[in-house]
Amino acid sequence: MRWEGNEQSDNVEDRRSGGGFGGLPIGGRSVGLGTVAVAVIAGWIFGINPLTLLGLMSGGEPAPQVQQQQGPAPKPPATDREAAFVSTVLRNTEVVWGDIFRQNGRTYTPTRLVLFRGATGTACGTGQSAMGPFYCPGDQKVYIDLGFFDTLRNQLGAPGVFAQAYVIAHEVGHHVQDELGITAKVDQARGRMSRAENNAISVRVELQADCFAGVWAHHSQESKQWLDPGDIEAAMNAAQKIGDDALQRSAGRAVVPDSFTHGSSAQRQRWFGTGFKSGKIQDCDTFAARSL
Numbered sequence: 001m002r003w004e005g006n007e008q009s010d011n012v013e014d015r016r017s018g019g020g021f022g023g024l025p026i027g028g029r030s031v032g033l034g035t036v037a038v039a040v041i042a043g044w045i046f047g048i049n050p051l052t053l054l055g056l057m058s059g060g061e062p063a064p065q066v067q068q069q070q071g072p073a074p075k076p077p078a079t080d081r082e083a084a085f086v087s088t089v090l091r092n093t094e095v096v097w098g099d100i101f102r103q104n105g106r107t108y109t110p111t112r113l114v115l116f117r118g119a120t121g122t123a124c125g126t127g128q129s130a131m132g133p134f135y136c137p138g139d140q141k142v143y144i145d146l147g148f149f150d151t152l153r154n155q156l157g158a159p160g161v162f163a164q165a166y167v168i169a170h171e172v173g174h175h176v177q178d179e180l181g182i183t184a185k186v187d188q189a190r191g192r193m194s195r196a197e198n199n200a201i202s203v204r205v206e207l208q209a210d211c212f213a214g215v216w217a218h219h220s221q222e223s224k225q226w227l228d229p230g231d232i233e234a235a236m237n238a239a240q241k242i243g244d245d246a247l248q249r250s251a252g253r254a255v256v257p258d259s260f261t262h263g264s265s266a267q268r269q270r271w272f273g274t275g276f277k278s279g280k281i282q283d284c285d286t287f288a289a290r291s292l
Helices: 033-046 050-057 081-103 147-155 161-179 182-190 195-224 231-241 244-250 265-278
Strands: 012-014 112-115 119-122 125-128 134-136 141-144
Touching: 012 081, 081 112, 081 161, 081 195, 119 141, 134 161, 141 161, 147 161, 161 182, 161 195, 161 231, 182 195, 195 231, 195 265, 231 265
Parallel strands: 012 112, 112 141
Antiparallel strands: 119 125, 134 141
């Protein structure tokens, strides 16, 4: 992916320095990425807050209080290559989704992306590195500890710059759902559902975000021609590695489809591919699909 030299977004906040944001101390000591990766995988599989798992791993001592961000966070330094990459991808999602919304008679309000280390306050509660990248509807922001890209590459076996772009585009896809009113409708319905039904609708939510990531990739490549051979395959590999069935197998567990919250590897690959092939948001209606 030839991303260097392209326009960057102004909607990036850098919370990686300052008190309460410098690490993830648990039980008085830091937790390495290997431990974080275990907690992330186990949390995805079993639906357990990764922070709880990390507490158990460190002897059950309580997690620290997180200092809330005071005032607007600064932009990342211009010399930070990883931050520049994230800002470039985010800017392109703004352009693509802005165009798509205009073509459908709507206005797209971009999300803000927050870079942090360890832990940070969000409108959805305390955000932790162990949760992986996530979107908070409460403040309409995407949160990411860039260390996750090391986990993605080294622990989960999904290398490649475009695999990282897919992760960002997936989280932006959740913001698109929020902008379209899908998030609110799903949240309304959840209160009347059993745990199994909640898991099932979570899968449809996540697969739609994958499809929206594919829609972005379609239009991004159409306008910029910045993808290299193998880039789409890198995204497909990432989708395969973080499928619920793949994560359960990697943890030595039996595959239990009723426990899925993000979809199987094949489903994640299929829906990203659907969005990339057509470039149409109408083809991403996972809620109406009889078969995922």
